[in-house]
Amino acid sequence: MTTTALKNPSEAERQLTDLFSQQKPEASQKAAFEAFTRSGLPHRRMEQWKWTDVRQAVSRLATVDTAADTSIELPSDAIELRFDGSAWTIPDKLSEGLKIFAKSGGHDFAQADALPLGALASSMTGHSGEDMLMIEVSAKVDQPLVLTYHGGGAAAFSRVVFVVRKDCHLDLFEHYSGGAGFSAFLAEFGLAENASVDRTVLQESSREEVTAITTTAHLDAKATFKQTALSFGGKLCRMETRLEHQGEGAEATLNGAYLVASGFHTDFTTHVTHGAESCVTSQLTKGAVADGGRGVFQGKFLVPRTVGQFTDAEMQHQALLLENGAEIFAKPELEIYADDVECEHGNTSGQLDDDALFYMQQRGIPKPEARALLTEAFIAEALGDALKGVRDQLIEATRRFLRNQGSN
Amino acid sequence: MLKLDNLTADVGEGDGRKTILNGLSLEVPAGEVHAIMGPNGAGKSTLSYVLTGRDGYEATSGAATLDGDDLLEMEPDERAAAGLFLSFQYPVEIPGVPVMTFVRAAINAQRKTRGEDEISAPDFIKKAREIGQKLNIDADMLKRPVNVGFSGGEKKRLEIFQMMMMEPRFAILDETDSGLDIDALKTVADGVNALRNEDRGMLVITHYQRLLDHIKPDRVHVLAKGRIIKSGGPELALQLEKEGYDGILGEVA
Numbered sequence: 001m002t003t004t005a006l007k008n009p010s011e012a013e014r015q016l017t018d019l020f021s022q023q024k025p026e027a028s029q030k031a032a033f034e035a036f037t038r039s040g041l042p043h044r045r046m047e048q049w050k051w052t053d054v055r056q057a058v059s060r061l062a063t064v065d066t067a068a069d070t071s072i073e074l075p076s077d078a079i080e081l082r083f084d085g086s087a088w089t090i091p092d093k094l095s096e097g098l099k100i101f102a103k104s105g106g107h108d109f110a111q112a113d114a115l116p117l118g119a120l121a122s123s124m125t126g127h128s129g130e131d132m133l134m135i136e137v138s139a140k141v142d143q144p145l146v147l148t149y150h151g152g153g154a155a156a157f158s159r160v161v162f163v164v165r166k167d168c169h170l171d172l173f174e175h176y177s178g179g180a181g182f183s184a185f186l187a188e189f190g191l192a193e194n195a196s197v198d199r200t201v202l203q204e205s206s207r208e209e210v211t212a213i214t215t216t217a218h219l220d221a222k223a224t225f226k227q228t229a230l231s232f233g234g235k236l237c238r239m240e241t242r243l244e245h246q247g248e249g250a251e252a253t254l255n256g257a258y259l260v261a262s263g264f265h266t267d268f269t270t271h272v273t274h275g276a277e278s279c280v281t282s283q284l285t286k287g288a289v290a291d292g293g294r295g296v297f298q299g300k301f302l303v304p305r306t307v308g309q310f311t312d313a314e315m316q317h318q319a320l321l322l323e324n325g326a327e328i329f330a331k332p333e334l335e336i337y338a339d340d341v342e343c344e345h346g347n348t349s350g351q352l353d354d355d356a357l358f359y360m361q362q363r364g365i366p367k368p369e370a371r372a373l374l375t376e377a378f379i380a381e382a383l384g385d386a387l388k389g390v391r392d393q394l395i396e397a398t399r400r401f402l403r404n405q406g407s408n
Numbered sequence: 409m410l411k412l413d414n415l416t417a418d419v420g421e422g423d424g425r426k427t428i429l430n431g432l433s434l435e436v437p438a439g440e441v442h443a444i445m446g447p448n449g450a451g452k453s454t455l456s457y458v459l460t461g462r463d464g465y466e467a468t469s470g471a472a473t474l475d476g477d478d479l480l481e482m483e484p485d486e487r488a489a490a491g492l493f494l495s496f497q498y499p500v501e502i503p504g505v506p507v508m509t510f511v512r513a514a515i516n517a518q519r520k521t522r523g524e525d526e527i528s529a530p531d532f533i534k535k536a537r538e539i540g541q542k543l544n545i546d547a548d549m550l551k552r553p554v555n556v557g558f559s560g561g562e563k564k565r566l567e568i569f570q571m572m573m574m575e576p577r578f579a580i581l582d583e584t585d586s587g588l589d590i591d592a593l594k595t596v597a598d599g600v601n602a603l604r605n606e607d608r609g610m611l612v613i614t615h616y617q618r619l620l621d622h623i624k625p626d627r628v629h630v631l632a633k634g635r636i637i638k639s640g641g642p643e644l645a646l647q648l649e650k651e652g653y654d655g656i657l658g659e660v661a
Contacts, residue, residue, distance in 0.1 A: 376504075
């Protein structure tokens with residue numbers, strides 16, 4: 001079989017092409033792979049990837065020895081789906097209003113050109129095994145749905161499509177804990193009128209792994225999408241969310257925090273289009289980066305003329321350089337063509353306040369502890385909206401990270 | 409108790425470095441409250457920062473001891489654990505850390521440094537409630553992040569709240585009266601007076617006599633140009649109020 005050839009492919013790109021060639025793709029999968037080959041693995045000469053060079057980080061696909069170190073105690077009523085790197089395990093009993101099935105065959109991915117790693121995930125899934133899920137929500141589901149991703153050898157791909165019907169609700173927790181040399185995951189959300197999703201994401205992996213978690217969301221009128229993400233990064237990690245308000249009065253909250261140790265890299269990239277009137281977007285991203293770590297924030301609000309009228313949108317990115325040698329790159333962008341909108345953004349990177357540190361020491365708190373306490377409070381602000389059942393554990397994971405940094 | 413002997417200290421770095429304390433000697437015995445008064449730029453706040461160990465405030469010669477222990481050798485948190493407390497002239501905001509969390513962490517950190525057990529949660533809460541009542545600090549204020557959005561008066565009351573919670577052996581009150589209205593001044597002074605006892609010493613730094621109407625000092629010292637130029641009883645503060653610093657400075661010169 002033939003596929004579009006990549007120009008000067010890297011070894012990893014050749015391996016990916018071989019993997020795809022072994023499949024019997026349907027038209028949508030072919031189209032997605034072709035979209036992927038137009039850029040290949042994203043690299044620093046692409047504007048959106050200038051700080052996150054996947055082509056360089058994934059020189060070849062190879063397995064890694066890793067273990068997830070955060071165990072999260074799930075809420076007792078949680079419905080857990082597990083992905084082992086090639087297939088999903090779905091529990092026999094599901095809540096009323098929740099339909100989950102593995103889908104084989106293709107499913108169009110409309111954003112393939114804007115999201116090359118989303119395109120890759122959609123081209124590689126749905127061939128065999130059970131790596132592609134359709135999740136339909138047709139009630140207010142009380143029990144939280146939990147998706148656990150762990151394992152996968154040299155490369156792992158998964159695609160999950162959420163369809164949330166009118167007036168329906170889903171609480172969702174996703175835990176990505178690595179296990180594959182290269183992972184590309186795609187989650188797509190379609191929210192009908194007045195539907196709501198409350199999503200919390202925890203990502204962690206080892207220094208050897210490259211992970212891309214791509215999310216798309218489409219919101220009809222009065223739909224609400226609330227996302228809280230905590231990322232510890234990896235050799236390279238890209239958390240990319242592309243959201244579009246398509247119906248009047250939709251609301252999105254995109255909060256996130258990144259904690260980056262030496263040798264780790266995390267990238268939060270978001271793109272929000274206000275494609276309907278009177279929609280609200282609120283975004284708070286916080287970061288803390290140690291010596292030798294790298295944090296990236298790229299946020300964009302696009303507010304077109306006419307349809308974007310009465311937009312209310314705020315983007316804040318605040319990051320702490322915990323030590324000399326930490327790197328933070330940030331690009332907040334507002335592109336506004338409508339004339340009656342309220343849009344704000346703020347972006348700061350700095351260090352902990354010396355006055356506050358001294359004040360705490362004067363009260364008896366040793367400096368490393370004072371630093372950890374201040375940093376934890378700083379990060380926790382972005383995690384306040386996480387799902388109740390896991391929020392304290394995310395803050396505990398933050399505390400553990402900061403304690404480890406302090407003892408280095 | 410607190411003994412400063414010929415203390416000299418520099419502030420700032422590089423070309424901006426200046427000698428602010430210039431051979432300051434002072435002794436505050438246990439059980440006494442001393443006041444330090446002086447014109448702007450005399451070195452009053454510098455003295456409080458040198459004693460508590462703030463970065464950029466460096467003692468270059470002389471000695472400062474608390475019950476014979478060399479303060480200048482210790483980290484700021486060790487000085488706190490040794491019993492030294494500073495009520496800040498400008499209390500600092502600690503975003504995201506509620507007052508109760510902060511004060512409990514501080515008390516337990518001090519106890520840990522001293523090798524003592526942590527304060528139990530019920531004991532801590534009971535004590536906080538009692539002291540809060542005395543200072544007109546309600547439970548809601550104790551849940552808010554330290555000093556964030558507090559008025560000037562609330563910040564000063566919170567300083568005294570912390571002092572009463574921590575029961576330091578020696579307290580420095582740096583212009584605790586600034587930003588307080590008359591009622592708040594009385595509340596704060598009552599709190600300070602409640603802590604006066606034979607084992608505890610205090611140093612009250614102030615511009616004005618009015619605080620000393622409420623916190624009656626045993627001794628008053630005048631600080632100018634980095635040293636104590638005159639000491640006396642409470643009547644010295646009244647003389648200062650009447651004649652101004654120029655009068656006293658002229659007299660000494």
